[in-house]
């Protein structure tokens with residue numbers, strides 16, 4: 001069956017979010033505050049380099065200061081925690097993003113949890129995650145927030161829908177599942193031990209692919225009319241969804257590139273501006 005499907009334009013959603021930030025950044029400037037995002041990157045993984053550069057450029061274009069802290073790949077957990085603590089104590093820094101993944105000898109959870117909750121613009125701390133789970137406070141992780149923002153931008157209703165999330169990572173699969181649950185979806189979370197994945201996905205009204213495997217989600221897994229959100233970002237700019245095949249069944253789908261990715265960055269900028277507005281005592 002072939003249905004005409006809507007391409008969810010993440011670049012456009014990102015532009016709308018960023019346009020709304022420009023005014024707020026000007027108002028902060030009038031008060032002498034320039035929002036500042038510190039990005040910490042450990043090691044020299046070329047993919048991480050690219051993401052961090054894209055984030056830095058996006059900040060610059062909109063008037064957010066981006067401070068990049070590059071640490072050697074043999075940095076110890078203690079050294080990393082010290083760097084994060086210094087950023088916590090720096091009043092000029094409003095948001096801290098520790099680029100995932102860090103080298104395996106580092107205790108990533110300890111590093112994430114050192115980030116002050118007020119500066120946790122990527123929802124990576126245990127407390128930030130718990131707040132996301134409860135649907136209160138703080139900043140949810142940027143990619144989950146982006147997925148929900150795209151659905152909202154296109155008025156795609158979440159309530160009562162069966163959302164199937166493939167992936168349960170701490171900054172993507174798990175938080176997006178909880179956010180969809182908080183929006184009254186019925187949520188099924190799948191992972192590498194899930195059986196009959198194709199059949200479960202076939203029952204989804206909304207599919208979120210967060211697997212980290214190129215073209216993993218097959219066209220014939222998609223129920224006609226389902227909405228497909230592809231969070232994947234694999235080498236060569238390839239999503240976790242077999243786009244051409246899924247396009248034939250879905251009512252709406254995010255492409256890669258120009259789908260979830262640009263909105264993730266827009267959410268990061270938004271959270272940084274939110275944090276800058278909150279920390280200022282007027």
Ligand SMILES: NC(=O)C1=CN([C@@H]2O[C@H](COP(=O)(O)OP(=O)(O)OC[C@H]3O[C@@H](n4cnc5c(N)ncnc54)[C@H](OP(=O)(O)O)[C@@H]3O)[C@@H](O)[C@H]2O)C=CC1
Nearest residue numbers: 143167168169172191192193210211212231232233261264
């Ligand atoms: N656009 C953006 O802003 C972002 C994109 N990404 C992209 O999203 C994708 C996922 O990232 P991330 O969550 O960090 O990845 P992780 O590798 O941390 O998690 C992958 C998840 O997929 C599950 N999985 C792996 N293989 C299978 C399988 N065969 N069947 C079912 N489930 C499976 C794993 O299950 P298990 O838990 O059992 O191991 C795990 O829960 C990647 O492509 C990444 O590049 C990530 C962050 C931001």
Ligand SMILES: Nc1nc(=O)c2c([nH]1)NC[C@@H]1CN(c3ccc(C(=O)N[C@@H](CCC(=O)O)C(=O)O)cc3)C=[N+]21
Nearest residue numbers: 051098099100101122142143233257258259261262264
């Ligand atoms: N703590 C943490 N938070 C993250 O959010 C995080 C992370 N670690 N580690 C790595 C992944 C990856 N990620 C992307 C963000 C934007 C694009 C993006 O903008 N992509 C463009 C492509 C731009 C291009 O390559 O030309 C697009 O999809 O159109 C992609 C990937 C965030 N991540």
